[in-house]
Amino acid sequence: MSTILECKGLSHSYGQKKALDDISFTLESGRITGIFGPNGSGKTTLIKMLAGMIHDDKNAVTICGYPVGAGTRAVVSYSPDRVMYKADKQISDIMDSYEIMFDDFDKNAARQFLDEFGLDEKQHVGELSKGSAAKLQIILTMSRKASLYLLDEPFSGIDPVAAESIIRIMLKSIPDDSSLILTTHQISQVEQIIDEAMFIKDGRLILHEPVEDMRDKNGKSLTDAYLEEFR
Amino acid sequence: MNRLDRLEIKETKKIMLLLITLVAAYNLLAVLCSVLSNISASDAPFIMKVILMMISALGVVCAAVIMIARFYGILFTDEGLMRFSYPVEKNAHLKTNVKCGLMWLFAMITIIVAGLVISDAVTKREVEDWGAGNLYRNLAEHYAGNYLSAPSAKALLTVIICLIALAVFVINIYISFIFTLTMSSRICGKYNILQKKGVIFITGIVMFNIHLITVEVMSRIGAAFYANYDWLDLFERDGVFVELIDRSLANIIVYGITAIVMYRISKTILDKKLDI
Amino acid sequence: MPWNFDSDKPIFVQLVERLESDIVSGKYSPGEKLPTVRELAVEAAVNPNTMQKAYGELERLGLVYTQRTSGRFVTEDSKLIDRTRKTLAEKNVREFLAGMKEIGIDRDEAVRMLTGGNK
Numbered sequence: 001m002s003t004i005l006e007c008k009g010l011s012h013s014y015g016q017k018k019a020l021d022d023i024s025f026t027l028e029s030g031r032i033t034g035i036f037g038p039n040g041s042g043k044t045t046l047i048k049m050l051a052g053m054i055h056d057d058k059n060a061v062t063i064c065g066y067p068v069g070a071g072t073r074a075v076v077s078y079s080p081d082r083v084m085y086k087a088d089k090q091i092s093d094i095m096d097s098y099e100i101m102f103d104d105f106d107k108n109a110a111r112q113f114l115d116e117f118g119l120d121e122k123q124h125v126g127e128l129s130k131g132s133a134a135k136l137q138i139i140l141t142m143s144r145k146a147s148l149y150l151l152d153e154p155f156s157g158i159d160p161v162a163a164e165s166i167i168r169i170m171l172k173s174i175p176d177d178s179s180l181i182l183t184t185h186q187i188s189q190v191e192q193i194i195d196e197a198m199f200i201k202d203g204r205l206i207l208h209e210p211v212e213d214m215r216d217k218n219g220k221s222l223t224d225a226y227l228e229e230f231r
Numbered sequence: 232m233n234r235l236d237r238l239e240i241k242e243t244k245k246i247m248l249l250l251i252t253l254v255a256a257y258n259l260l261a262v263l264c265s266v267l268s269n270i271s272a273s274d275a276p277f278i279m280k281v282i283l284m285m286i287s288a289l290g291v292v293c294a295a296v297i298m299i300a301r302f303y304g305i306l307f308t309d310e311g312l313m314r315f316s317y318p319v320e321k322n323a324h325l326k327t328n329v330k331c332g333l334m335w336l337f338a339m340i341t342i343i344v345a346g347l348v349i350s351d352a353v354t355k356r357e358v359e360d361w362g363a364g365n366l367y368r369n370l371a372e373h374y375a376g377n378y379l380s381a382p383s384a385k386a387l388l389t390v391i392i393c394l395i396a397l398a399v400f401v402i403n404i405y406i407s408f409i410f411t412l413t414m415s416s417r418i419c420g421k422y423n424i425l426q427k428k429g430v431i432f433i434t435g436i437v438m439f440n441i442h443l444i445t446v447e448v449m450s451r452i453g454a455a456f457y458a459n460y461d462w463l464d465l466f467e468r469d470g471v472f473v474e475l476i477d478r479s480l481a482n483i484i485v486y487g488i489t490a491i492v493m494y495r496i497s498k499t500i501l502d503k504k505l506d507i
Numbered sequence: 508m509p510w511n512f513d514s515d516k517p518i519f520v521q522l523v524e525r526l527e528s529d530i531v532s533g534k535y536s537p538g539e540k541l542p543t544v545r546e547l548a549v550e551a552a553v554n555p556n557t558m559q560k561a562y563g564e565l566e567r568l569g570l571v572y573t574q575r576t577s578g579r580f581v582t583e584d585s586k587l588i589d590r591t592r593k594t595l596a597e598k599n600v601r602e603f604l605a606g607m608k609e610i611g612i613d614r615d616e617a618v619r620m621l622t623g624g625n626k
Contacts, residue, residue, distance in 0.1 A: 014423055015421075015422065015423025016423070017423070030556065031556070032554055032556075051316050052315070052316065053312065053315045053316050055321075055503060057503065069320070070318055070319050070320045070323075071318070073316060073317060073318040073319075074318030076316075078316045080309075080313060082309070084309060084310050084313045085310070086310060096241070097238055097241070097242075100234055100237050100238050100241065101234055101235075101238060101317050101318065102318065164509060164552065167509075167552050168549055168552070171545070171548055171549045171552065171555065172545075172549050174555075188514075192509075192512055192518050192551075192552060192553045192554065192557075193552060193553060193554045194554060195554055195556055195557075211518075212517045212518065212519055212557065215515070215516065215517040215518070216517050219515050219516075220514070220515060221514035221515065223514070224514070
């Protein structure tokens with residue numbers, strides 16, 4: 001067990017608007033964490049900063065001990081909240097690109113998943129339904145053997161059956177020592193797969209606890225706790 | 232060649248090789264027209280040749296537009312922004328785009344220059360005597376006519392330095408576009424402006440005007456300096472040689488330094504200040 | 508097929524209950540090899556750490572043992588399994604009676620209903 005991610009006093013503003021306000025937390029290896037909060041609370045900004053896409057000039061975040069940069073990006077696998085592949089690209093094409101960019105990309109594992117979920121390498125992204133495209137994105141993201149997975153709204157606009165598939169892909173692929181952070185509005189769907197929950201409100205971290213503790217102490221589900229907090 | 236370069240080439244290979252093929256084809260046809268113009272009495276082949284060369288030059292413009300548009304995509308579209316999650320430094324995207332962009336551009340420019348030289352060499356008509364392709368030959372003759380020592384070597388030197396000046400100029404233009412995009416991105420990020428295309432447009436106009444002024448200033452200074460060749464008699468007996476070399480060197484220095492400055496600034500912006 | 512869980516009890520507790528129940532009912536026979544933590548976690552759609560904890564608890568109870576290279580196995584101690592069955596049964600009875608009491612049916616009435624009152 002080691003610390004995969006350490007975040008100390010992370011803040012970020014878009015111009016005058018403060019998106020993240022002094023966020024601090026630690027994430028151990030082998031943990032799955034869910035980040036919950038209303039739209040605009042700063043979840044996506046936080047994820048993007050952990051992914052190294054937004055510049056963190058105070059080095060508030062370290063991943064595996066290193067400040068966020070090209071090195072951490074090599075061990076972090078990020079999936080954005082929308083399907084970000086161009087419609088005219090073939091799946092095989094995208095996989096070739098992943099192979100070039102990421103040493104830890106396991107093409108065979110990806111192929112197996114594509115097979116299992118009825119996706120054909122020769123298909124173009126534009127031909128896929130929304131659910132299939134989302135599955136594709138998760139498959140490719142999880143086929144990297146990364147230390148930290150960041151999934152931003154993996155279930156957005158996805159039907160429950162596809163969501164089950166995505167959860168299955170996640171649980172099957174995640175290496176033992178790796179950690180995963182996901183953001184979602186589908187709290188009840190992920191409650192049983194996460195170790196810890198974080199609530200973000202107006203850019204501030206207002207809760208960070210193991211889910212089982214919350215059930216133990218309060219006798220209520222995560223969904224109930226969320227509704228109480230954010231109603 | 233690093234990963235990002237390989238990816239960039241893989242993604243641009245198809246369209247660029249197509250453009251290169253077209254440029255080469257048009258140049259080939261232009262050479263054929265030159266040959267034809269030797270045989271035919273009419274001016275048509277010659278006119279055809281000029282048109283073909285102009286169309287092939289469009290290929291270079293297309294390639295530049297495509298590569299610059301790719302950079303726009305990286306900075307301003309969501310799909311492009313994803314590239315910043317790659318395991319490379321942020322400024323690597325700048326480096327790769329400039330490297331690959333210039334590579335494709337110069338591949339095409341080389342073909343066009345070769346086309347010019349070959350077609351002019353092949354033509355026997357008077358009208359081609361001072362064509363760009365004949366620059367070397369004409370300079371050599373001119374220098375020899377003015378009793379310069381080693382006229383062929385000096386002609387070669389002149390041509391080489393002129394070509395380098397042209398190359399530096401092309402590099403400067405390309406980097407100017409890239410610089411415009413990074414500057415616009417920085418401005419939009421810092422002042423939280425949502426009208427990104429507006430900012431790009433305005434920055435572009437500013438850059439364009441700076442360029443016009445620079446070209447004009449350089450041109451006038453050069454012209455004034457070399458308006459009178461008399462004082463050159465002290466050094467060499469040919470004003471054209473000195474002028475071409477000096478002005479080319481001046482261009483190389485001015486455009487070269489500004490290109491480097493624009494590149495360094497873009498690099499810094501990407502590394503530190505770019506907010507997504 | 509993901510397993511269903513109640514929203515008020517910790518998942519870990521519910522996993523232990525379910526696995527105990529599966530062993531006692533014979534779904535996993537004595538001495539049978541159990542699925543790995545990950546396999547079962549994927550099937551149940553639960554966090555692997557939670558599944559790991561549940562297996563750990565079963566081991567602590569003695570219902571399951573680990574053979575380092577080959578995996579986890581159900582105990583062959585049939586007496587233990589019987590004792591566990593009895594404990595679970597008693598718990599079910601207690602819960603049933605408590606539920607009946609809540610709707611105003613006392614113990615004797617409940618027993619009557621069970622043994623033949625439903626005609």
